[in-house]
Amino acid sequence: MSRVFIEQFGSQSLNYILAEALGWIGAEAIIKPGARVFIKPNLTWRVPTLGVTVTPSFLRALVEVLLPITSNIAIGESEGGQSCFRAEDAFENHGLYALEREYGIRIVNLSKCRHAVASAIVNRKLVTVELPSLLLHEVDVFITVPVPKIHAMTGVSLGFKNQWGCLGDKMRVTQHPHFDSAVIAINKLLKPRLCIFDGTYFLDHTGPMMGEAIPMNLIVAGDDVGAASLVCCEIMQIDPLRISHHRVARNEGMFPRSVEEIQFNRTPRQFAQRKFRLRRATINYIHLAAFRNSLINRAFYNSAFADSLHEFLWLIRRNALVKRFLYGKHGTGEANRGGRVV
Numbered sequence: 559m560s561r562v563f564i565e566q567f568g569s570q571s572l573n574y575i576l577a578e579a580l581g582w583i584g585a586e587a588i589i590k591p592g593a594r595v596f597i598k599p600n601l602t603w604r605v606p607t608l609g610v611t612v613t614p615s616f617l618r619a620l621v622e623v624l625l626p627i628t629s630n631i632a633i634g635e636s637e638g639g640q641s642c643f644r645a646e647d648a649f650e651n652h653g654l655y656a657l658e659r660e661y662g663i664r665i666v667n668l669s670k671c672r673h674a675v676a677s678a679i680v681n682r683k684l685v686t687v688e689l690p691s692l693l694l695h696e697v698d699v700f701i702t703v704p705v706p707k708i709h710a711m712t713g714v715s716l717g718f719k720n721q722w723g724c725l726g727d728k729m730r731v732t733q734h735p736h737f738d739s740a741v742i743a744i745n746k747l748l749k750p751r752l753c754i755f756d757g758t759y760f761l762d763h764t765g766p767m768m769g770e771a772i773p774m775n776l777i778v779a780g781d782d783v784g785a786a787s788l789v790c791c792e793i794m795q796i797d798p799l800r801i802s803h804h805r806v807a808r809n810e811g812m813f814p815r816s817v818e819e820i821q822f823n824r825t826p827r828q829f830a831q832r833k834f835r836l837r838r839a840t841i842n843y844i845h846l847a848a849f850r851n852s853l854i855n856r857a858f859y860n861s862a863f864a865d866s867l868h869e870f871l872w873l874i875r876r877n878a879l880v881k882r883f884l885y886g887k888h889g890t891g892e893a894n895r896g897g898r899v900v
Contacts, residue, residue, distance in 0.1 A: 636668040
């Protein structure tokens with residue numbers, strides 16, 4: 559059975575709870591001494607943003623807990639979609655370069671790595687993606703560190719979705735119409751061994767870049783991405799099979815059929831204090847059309863008038879009423895200032 563650890567932190571130190579979590583899910587049997595560990599955090603914006611990016615304190619605590627097992631640790635992320643921000647800015651602002659200087663770990667911009675073509679069978683079809691060679695050939699243990707979110711395009715952003723950021727292509731939005739099969743193929747190829755959610759805040763309503771950040775102070779850690787994602791769905795009171803890429807993952811044997819197939823330290827429903835709901839803003843429906851349809855996607859992102867269309871959208875949103883109509887009560891969110899919606 560898969561094992562998932564759930565606990566709140568606050569009265570006890572984050573380092574203590576993370577160490578307890580790693581011990582409970584058997585991390586030391588997975589991470590051998592000196593193993594090459596790669597951590598993929600959710601850094602979807604250039605500055606720490608509640609419910610949107612991993613909190614710097616969580617990443618620091620995770621590194622400090624792993625160091626007694628192995629010092630061979632790398633943390634990486636790709637450039638912002640459509641070049642809306644530089645990965646180096648996100649690294650600096652989330653304290654990763656400080657960790658590099660202090661502990662000698664390695665910080666990697668995945669968009670600048672050499673890439674290789676790789677394929678996996680999903681839904682009985684060959685799915686091909688380009689991924690950093692580092693992740694395919696130079697990692698012993700891949701650890702994914704997502705932030706639990708409602709997502710305007712995919713329903714939720716949980717354990718599987720976090721690996722979408724391993725595609726170094728800044729125009730990975732052009733692959734959205736094939737998202738479900740592609741993201742499961744990526745997970746098959748990268749084989750995340752541990753999934754550790756930074757549940758300091760969960761994001762409700764209109765993620766991934768804007769919405770309502772809900773303070774939860776939770777760690778959800780599992781030895782299986784699908785099991786940990788199912789637990790987060792239980793906490794968020796979301797039907798996991800309403801999420802299309804979860805259905806694909808289940809068909810591939812990567813997602814449990816029920817919580818009865820998971821061993822817990824505590825029951826997920828103990829922490830299910832709020833029902834999370836997707837509430838798309840008007841702008842989300844525009845992007846949703848491009849997310850699902852290849853022709854609309856090509857017109858929106860990869861055509862002669864794509865830049866003009868985006869400039870028009872950014873121009874008209876200067877009007878307060880138009881901005882409110884497009885983005886709803888949560889506005890564009892800090893994550894959208896100075897760059898396009900990802």
